[in-house]
Amino acid sequence: MSPINFVYLASVLFAIGAAAVLLRRNAIIAFMGVELMLNAANLTLVSFSRIQGFLHGQVMAFFVMVVAAAEVVVGLAIIIAVFRSRQTISLDEPTELKG
Amino acid sequence: MISPILFWFIAAITVLPAFTLLFARKAVHVAMAVILVMVGLAISYVALGAPFLGVVQIVVYTGAVMMLFLFVLMLVGVDQRESLKETITGQRWIAIALAIGVAALLISVVSRVKFGVSTSFEDGGPAQVAPLLFGDYVLVVETLGFLLITAAVGALVLTHVPRLFPRRTQSEMQAERVAAGANPVNKTFPGYYARHNALDAPALDPEGKPIEESVSRVLKIRHQTNDGIEFKDENRSRRRELGAKEGDA
Numbered sequence: 001m002s003p004i005n006f007v008y009l010a011s012v013l014f015a016i017g018a019a020a021v022l023l024r025r026n027a028i029i030a031f032m033g034v035e036l037m038l039n040a041a042n043l044t045l046v047s048f049s050r051i052q053g054f055l056h057g058q059v060m061a062f063f064v065m066v067v068a069a070a071e072v073v074v075g076l077a078i079i080i081a082v083f084r085s086r087q088t089i090s091l092d093e094p095t096e097l098k099g
Numbered sequence: 100m101i102s103p104i105l106f107w108f109i110a111a112i113t114v115l116p117a118f119t120l121l122f123a124r125k126a127v128h129v130a131m132a133v134i135l136v137m138v139g140l141a142i143s144y145v146a147l148g149a150p151f152l153g154v155v156q157i158v159v160y161t162g163a164v165m166m167l168f169l170f171v172l173m174l175v176g177v178d179q180r181e182s183l184k185e186t187i188t189g190q191r192w193i194a195i196a197l198a199i200g201v202a203a204l205l206i207s208v209v210s211r212v213k214f215g216v217s218t219s220f221e222d223g224g225p226a227q228v229a230p231l232l233f234g235d236y237v238l239v240v241e242t243l244g245f246l247l248i249t250a251a252v253g254a255l256v257l258t259h260v261p262r263l264f265p266r267r268t269q270s271e272m273q274a275e276r277v278a279a280g281a282n283p284v285n286k287t288f289p290g291y292y293a294r295h296n297a298l299d300a301p302a303l304d305p306e307g308k309p310i311e312e313s314v315s316r317v318l319k320i321r322h323q324t325n326d327g328i329e330f331k332d333e334n335r336s337r338r339r340e341l342g343a344k345e346g347d348a
Contacts, residue, residue: 036136
């Protein structure tokens with residue numbers, strides 16, 4: 001089976017992650033949707049690395065993982081800071097910020 | 100080439116759990132399902148000739164990132180209810196349409212292009228990836244080091260709460276207790292000098308009388324105390340008599 005099928009799989013996962021970000025109001029679940037989208041992009045990088053026969057795609061996927069780890073740390077810290085001040089992690093609540 | 104069974108197995112353990120992101124009520128269930136997705140992706144990396152990345156995926160995503168997610172879920176409370184009221188009318192259907200559109204667009208674009216799959220490739224083990232990482236991309240690796248340190252400092256700053264009141268030290272608490280006239284010494288432990296060291300038996304003072312406050316208040320409320328009646332003065336002589344009788348017999 002050709003590795004190109006993994007690119008289709010990555011497309012489906014990316015769409016599911018995007019739907020989660022758009023649909024869910026729980027900040028943590030939406031954030032997991034972002035993680036799923038990043039992972040789908042990683043899967044594409046690795047599959048193309050295999051298709052092309054170079055390792056550069058894998059190195060790029062590795063960099064994406066490091067950036068994702070840093071992003072999770074800061075994002076969850078922001079979620080905790082918002083929870084401390086507003087006692088909620090719903091994404092609808094901060095609409096009160098509108099003037 | 101990759102075996103079709105392996106591919107469909109990976110597709111099943113990534114796509115099906117990923118749907119809990121859309122349908123599961125509880126965030127913990129979503130987190131557990133996403134862990135399964137991450138494991139499935141790790142398997143697919145190994146299948147695609149990237150064993151190093153597969154291991155990194157397990158360590159970073161299932162080991163660190165998802166555990167951090169679970170940790171934060173415990174911190175903010177597992178029972179956070181999600182409001183189902185829509186603030187933007189029709190948002191749900193727009194979102195679903197957009198997601199299906201993205202999937203259709205990506206799949207159609209990929210299916211239109213013909214890729215010649217390389218037959219000569221080497222597995223990306225640590226020995227193959229390391230020269231690339233620390234040779235061609237060494238500047239990126241150093242920049243990522245900066246990024247990680249910045250992220251760690253940022254997380255510390257964002258979650259730091261300034262102290263509103265000075266911390267109460269132990270010596271201050273002790274001074275307060277003495278000023279309030281409370282007994283400055285510790286309470287006696289139950290069972291001390293008594294015949295048994297069970298928590299429900301009061302300690303005995305040097306005269307052999309039970310010290311009532313040595314038994315935990317909780318046990319007293321539950322009536323689970325041994326009242327220490329056998330050590331009270333009025334019973335003492337009786338006990339001695341009994342003991343003497345038993346000794347005769």
